[in-house]
Amino acid sequence: MKKIQMVDLQSQYEQIKDEINRGIQAVIDSSVFVKGGTVLDFQHHLEQYLGVRNVIPVGNGTDALLISLMVLDLKKGDEVILPSFTFVAAAEVVALLGLTPVFVDVEPDTFCISPSAVEKAITSRTKVIMPVHLFGQNAEMESILQIAKSHKIYVVEDACQSIGAEYLFSDGRRIKSGCMGTVGCTSFFPSKNLGCFGDGGAVFTNDDALADEIRCIANHGMRVRYHHDRIGVNSRLDAIQAAVLDVKLNYLDSYIRSRQAAAAYYDSVFSSCELVAVPAQNPHSTHVYHQYTLKLDESVDRDLLRLKLEEKGIPTMIYYPIPLHLQKAYCNGQYKVGDFPVAEQLAKTVISLPMHTELDEGQLQYIAESVVSLVKTCKK
Ligand SMILES: *Cc1c(COP(=O)(O)O)cnc(C)c1O
Secondary structure: OOOOOOHHHHHHHHOOOHHHHHHHHHHHOOOOEEHHHHHHHHHHHHHHHHOOOOOEEEEEHHEEEEEEEOOOOOOOOOOOEEEEEOOOOOHHHHHOOOOOEEOOOEOOOOOEEHHHHHHHOOOOEEEOOOOOOOHHHHHOHHHHHHHHHHHHEEEEOOOOOOOOOOOOOOOOOOEOOOOOOEEEEEEEEOOOOEEEEEEEEEEEOOOHHHHHHHHHHEEEOEOOOOOOOOOOOOOEEEHHHHHHHHHHOOHHHHHHHHHHHHHHHHHHHHHHOOOOOOOOOOEOOOOOOOOOOEEEOOOOHHHHHHHHHHOOOOOOOOOOOOOOHHHHHHOOOOOOOOOOOHHHHHHHHEEEEEOOOOOOOHHHHHHHHHHHHHHHHOOO
16 A cells, blocks of 8 residues: 555646646746746736635735735734634734734634634734634625625635535525635645645635735735835745646646545544544534544544554554644733633644545545554553
């Protein structure tokens, strides 16, 4: 059996090597490494795929989040509501801009931000809600958008893990992840569902005026060369990354189907195991399984299970071991253990299994059966 990895980028590359290499070589031959046609082509193809008016390619997902907040012209001390159980990037950019991160708890089943918790956290200073579409499925956006509308606040979606996932609105509309709020952000980090060969990211918006400002911010606050209208940053997707992404975008839907098939297999094996809970699916969202994350029964010694799986050649990861409200850099003496019980419980009990586009049946069976048999031997 092929070595099992959390993410197998090498095997994925082997499948499309010629196309990718041709794309990269064309960029080198053109010597247009920054901006230019390759980046524009990818931008337009992604706009078509997502059904969104504007994609603005930037340097990475964290920059996408940063620029999305910069464009909203917020003031120091304005509050941004975001989930405690997520990757740090969203909180980081909020804090960097002198805004106040206001953490809230997540849903115990989908791990995404809880709309009722958002509603309770709103104050007169709340300006933005940042839902994170964690592990590949959309947060409960219909409720979040309604709350935002009634309080006249912005929604900045962190779709770094959920590109291609669809949200199903009650009126029948299906909208792609990151294209529902004021702006949406994604990352093309290599291990993401649409990953390049380095760093990359993008901002999405249906608001043309906002898109124009976002492009300006990402380019040193400049529209006309050396005329700086506002304080900006330097954040761009380079042409080699765009060439890779433009090839991989054609395969994104098939990659999503591979991930869904792997998840369905895991689900079927784990359904009879009482000690693990399979990832719940929000009925209003498709799931693109950036991660396949189990919740272990409280009686299971997670560290021991990870060790035993590792001994069998099965890597696992903990996304995320410490909720943001308990992180040294973000707790501000303001938050304490017990504030967000769901996030805290998840941090102690989740475990992510290998999930990528190249898992074969033998590997899936080996992983799933190993988890089922070992978890019983890992009681605390
Ligand atoms: C990966 C990720 C980011 C950051 O993306 P980078 O491209 O690494 O800057 C932000 N938020 C979430 C949820 C992510 O998974």
